[in-house]
Amino acid sequence: MLDNSRKWRPEPDWTRAVLAAPSLSVRAVAGLPQRLVSGDIGGFLARYGLSSDVGALGLASGGRYAVRMARDRLLAVGITAQDCADGWHVEGYGVTTVGAGLRVLEARGQGVRDLIARATTIDPADPGPCAALQFCGMTCSVYFHGDLQTLRIHVDRGLAAYLWEWLECQPLLSGGTAGA
Incomplete structure (x- = not known):
C-alpha cells in the first residue's frame, strides 16, 4: 500500500516550537479559549x-x-x-x-511588517473590517495583539504545520534558530 505520510515532516512540538531571528520570532500560543x-x-x-x-x-x-x-x-x-x-x-x-480547531501562532518583532508583505497582498493602510484573509495562501485570521509588533495568526489546525514550514523558509527567519 502506498504510504504518503513519508512526504511530510512530523508536526512540531507546539509547546516548544520557536523560530527566532534578530528582527522576528514566531511561537505557538497554547491554551487560548x-x-x-x-x-x-x-x-x-x-x-x-x-x-x-x-x-x-x-x-x-x-x-x-x-x-x-x-x-x-x-x-x-x-x-x-x-x-x-x-x-x-x-x-x-x-x-x-473552536479552540482545538484553530492553532494560534504569534509573530513578534520589527520584521512583522515584512512578514505581512510576504504572506499577503492586503494593503496595510486599508486592511478591511474582516480579520479572515488570505495569508500564505490559506484563509487565516490575522490581527495585532497588544502592540503593532505582535501579530497573531489563527489558522486551521490541520494547516498549521504547513504554515510553520513556510515561515521556516522565509529570509526574515532563515538566519535565526529553530526549536521543535
Missing part, C-alpha cells in the same frame, strides 16, 4: 463587555477580545465555556467552541 459566535454580534459584544471587534490587522488587547470573521460572525478569544455556554442564546446569537 476560542469561541465562534454567529448572529447578533452587537448583542454578544454588549453582553460580555467587549467594546468592539477587530478586523484585518486591527489591534486587540487584553485577555478577552473579539475578532471579526465575517459580517455576522466573530471569534471570541478568552471567553471560556464557563463564561458562555455553547449553543443558541435567547439574545440572538449562537456560540461554538
Whole structure:
C-alpha cells in the first residue's frame, strides 16, 4: 500500500516550537479559549463587555477580545465555556467552541511588517473590517495583539504545520534558530 505520510515532516512540538531571528520570532500560543459566535454580534459584544471587534490587522488587547470573521460572525478569544455556554442564546446569537480547531501562532518583532508583505497582498493602510484573509495562501485570521509588533495568526489546525514550514523558509527567519 502506498504510504504518503513519508512526504511530510512530523508536526512540531507546539509547546516548544520557536523560530527566532534578530528582527522576528514566531511561537505557538497554547491554551487560548476560542469561541465562534454567529448572529447578533452587537448583542454578544454588549453582553460580555467587549467594546468592539477587530478586523484585518486591527489591534486587540487584553485577555478577552473579539475578532471579526465575517459580517455576522466573530471569534471570541478568552471567553471560556464557563463564561458562555455553547449553543443558541435567547439574545440572538449562537456560540461554538473552536479552540482545538484553530492553532494560534504569534509573530513578534520589527520584521512583522515584512512578514505581512510576504504572506499577503492586503494593503496595510486599508486592511478591511474582516480579520479572515488570505495569508500564505490559506484563509487565516490575522490581527495585532497588544502592540503593532505582535501579530497573531489563527489558522486551521490541520494547516498549521504547513504554515510553520513556510515561515521556516522565509529570509526574515532563515538566519535565526529553530526549536521543535
